[in-house]
Amino acid sequence: MAQAQSHSEFVLRRLHTLAGVVPVGLFLLEHLFTNAMATTGAASFNSAVDTIQHIPFLHFIEFFFIFLPLTYHGVYGLYVAFTSGYNAGQYSWGRNVLFVLQRVTGVITFVFIIYHLWTTRFSGRAPTFDMVHQLMSNPAYLWFMVIGVVAATFHFANGLWSFCIHWGITVGQRAQRVTAYVTMVIFVVLAAVGIEAIFAFTRAA
Amino acid sequence: MxxxxxxxxxxxxxxxxxxxxxxxxxxxxxxxxxxxxxxxxxxxxxxxxxxxxxxxxxxxxxxxxxxxxxxxxxxxxxxxxxxxxxxxxxxxxxxxxxxxxxxxxxxxxxxxxxxxxxxxxxxxxxxDRSRMFEALKKIKAWIPIDGTYDLGPGPRMPERDRQWAYELSRCFTCGACVEACPNVNERSSYIGPFAISQARLFNAHPTGAMHREERLEALMGEGGIHECGNSQNCVQVCPKGIPLTTSIAAMNRQVTYYALGSWLKK
CATH class of the missing domain: 3.10.20.30 (Beta-grasp domain)
Incomplete structure (x- = not known):
């Protein structure tokens, strides 16, 4: 019968792709949605933040459903990016370029999230429209946010495509191609939603 | 003029x-x-x-x-x-x-x-392409038919499956896919796209399917299917036009079902 082999690497990889979609990806969608509240005014954003802050077991949820999977996905992702080879110079086919971009945007997003959390969640200030408005008044911060949002949404959308293959959902060539188009539409839509929210914060309350 | x-x-x-x-x-x-x-x-x-x-x-x-x-x-x-x-x-x-x-x-x-x-x-x-031979041995890319007595004719293979399996059988282990794959490098032990496609070929064969689990175990082992990063260079360079990326995704599906199923049975 099948001899006992170590499957730890396999399990860690599968958990990495799963974590990227199920808690982390879902949280990204929720986060972009909440931020988009800013487009309808400071009051609606502040009320949305207030609702989130009154979720029961907030710290528990935050730690186990956001912080832990995000850290795992990020740190293990750095390892994946390090062990990958990069040969898009020699083989410049679209998918290989996206393979490189997936890893580049992953690293950008990792750095971005650390800075983003440091200046918001762990800054000790109340998460209000005014606080974000103040941060956005610095043009360097604003553009860093734009780059971060584009990188994160691309990494999520293209990661969905890859996830569908890793878990054996899209098997055939056509299914993979259609999924590629769909995920690129998801990227454009999510990036637009994120950028619109960023610029909503630049307007005075 | x-x-x-x-x-x-x-x-x-x-x-x-x-x-x-x-x-x-x-x-x-x-x-x-x-x-x-x-x-x-x-x-x-x-x-x-x-x-x-x-x-x-x-x-x-x-x-x-x-x-x-x-x-x-x-x-x-x-x-x-x-x-x-x-x-x-x-x-x-x-x-x-x-x-x-x-x-x-x-x-x-x-x-x-x-x-x-x-x-x-x-x-x-x-x-020296020995690593490809080692990979084929690892995933048991053969159909065991040897025994101490005549086992008789094996089960028939449906013609519909034979047609796509024939495409996979055209792999001649040249190594073009291994050369083009970014994830085959000195930092990883990835066996390469061809081996995953061969596991699919032998799992599709009615007699080969009797050793299906052993191949899936190997694909979940060191340097296995999880090392694929979907750059899809392999399918571009394959001289025989073998649908390597379809094979990888198909084996991902087999491995997913097998991994979940065998964990639940333990």
Whole structure:
């Protein structure tokens, strides 16, 4: 019968792709949605933040459903990016370029999230429209946010495509191609939603 | 008009010295597995319809480099010369492919030849592809039929499955997919796309399917299917047009079901 082999690497990889979609990806969608509240005014954003802050077991949820999977996905992702080879110079086919971009945007997003959390969640200030408005008044911060949002949404959308293959959902060539188009539409839509929210914060309350 | 005709006549009159068309090759060479690689240029006589193998044979007959200096002839591997054995895979103008089906007329000159460095280089364009054999052994790419008595005819294979399985069976272990894959490198132990496709082939066979779990276990083991990063270079370079990325995704599905199922049964 099948001899006992170590499957730890396999399990860690599968958990990495799963974590990227199920808690982390879902949280990204929720986060972009909440931020988009800013487009309808400071009051609606502040009320949305207030609702989130009154979720029961907030710290528990935050730690186990956001912080832990995000850290795992990020740190293990750095390892994946390090062990990958990069040969898009020699083989410049679209998918290989996206393979490189997936890893580049992953690293950008990792750095971005650390800075983003440091200046918001762990800054000790109340998460209000005014606080974000103040941060956005610095043009360097604003553009860093734009780059971060584009990188994160691309990494999520293209990661969905890859996830569908890793878990054996899209098997055939056509299914993979259609999924590629769909995920690129998801990227454009999510990036637009994120950028619109960023610029909503630049307007005075 | 007259001027143009005159020029052509002049050219024809002065040409005889360099009348034969030449093929310019730049070859990355290496004298032994541990020595430093170096490049050497060659000019060989053009023959209509010639392939890269014909160029290498010309160098072998007259091992003189571009500067007219005698050198050791370039070593390479070949066998069938009709793109069914896989032996002559090398990197030609930046892409791994079979030298026998690389027609000079269709290549940009100078033609750049390099060994497939994802494998250890033995000499010049000869590489050691043992790792592919090891990978095939690891995933049990065969159908066990030996026994102590006649087991009789095996189960029949549905024609519908045979048709796509035949495509997979055309793999000749040339290594082009392994060479082009970014995740086959010194930092990973990835077995390579071809091996995953072969696991699919033998799992599809009604008799081979009796050892399905062993192949899936191997694919979940070290250097297995999880090392694939979906760059999809493999399917682009495969000389036999094998749907390698479909095979990888199909095996991902088998492995997912198997992993979840076997964990729940424990």
């Amino acid at each position: 007259t001027e143009a005709t005159a020029t052509r006549t002049d050219a024809q009159a002065t040409a005889p010295a360099k009348q034969t068309k030449k093929v310019h090759l730049i070859i990355e060479r290496q004298d032994n597995p541990n020595s430093q690689p170096y490049t050497e240029e060659f000019l060989v006589d053009y023959v209509p319809g010639m392939n890269v193998i014909a160029c290498l044979m010309a160098i072998q007959r007259n091992p003189v480099n571009k500067d007219g200096k005698p050198v050791a002839p370039v070593a390479w591997e070949m066998n069938c010369l009709e793109e069914v054995c896989g032996a002559c895979m090398m990197v030609i103008n930046g892409k791994p492919r079979q030298a026998c089906s690389a027609i000079v007329d269709k290549l940009q000159q100078p033609i750049r030849l390099k060994p497939a460095r994802t494998f250890p280089v033995v000499r010049d364009l000869v590489v």
